[in-house]
Amino acid sequence: MTEAHGDEQAADLVADFLRDLRALLPAHRAQEIKAIGDAMMVRAADARLAIELGLKAVHEVGAHHGFPGVRVGMHTGPAVERDGDWFGAAVNVAARVADIAGGGEVVATDSTLDAAGRPEEVELRARGRHVLRNVAEPVAIFTVLRAGRRAAEGLPIDPVCRMAVDPARAVGTLVHGGTEFHFCSLACARSFADHPERYGSA
16 A cells, blocks of 8 residues: 555554544453554453454454454464563464455454354454464364354455545446446556556466
8 A cells, every 4th residue: 555655645544444443442341552564463251242343353343444464363372471561472373364354354263263262243264274384284264244243244445555446426437347447547547458467366
């Protein structure tokens, strides 16, 4: 996004995202541990509320026109607090799980789902057991969806800057390789038209 739209717009977007996410934390018994660039580390006291928070972060905060696809990863387990930060194996697993998530996706380990009591208001899609870096045993990972949602549901993604685009507000639409792409700006549409091979599989 910084390459497509510049540093100022990217920084403003991150600030908006973090502000909107912070507003959700109290109602979900969650606290911000730290923000690093465009990412936030959050600790939640209740796994069911953590799942709800993750879904809201993706489908409400991250679903606005012009937002890149938000991704959330979570894991449940013991950790150690030092000077307001948290450390331990569970924290490391949570970070690795977040790396697995794609844009617009919430992923969780079976530990989080067990702690949440496998809530009926969500649908689970098994992703199999993953070998995570610096984690001894493979970890079972699930995509978590709101009941009735499909993984592909949501606003289309601009293939150049990776921002969500409301088709009614897109500045341009192109079809390439049998796929329709929507663009947030003329600059992105021009970049795609000039070099579709860079973005056609996005």
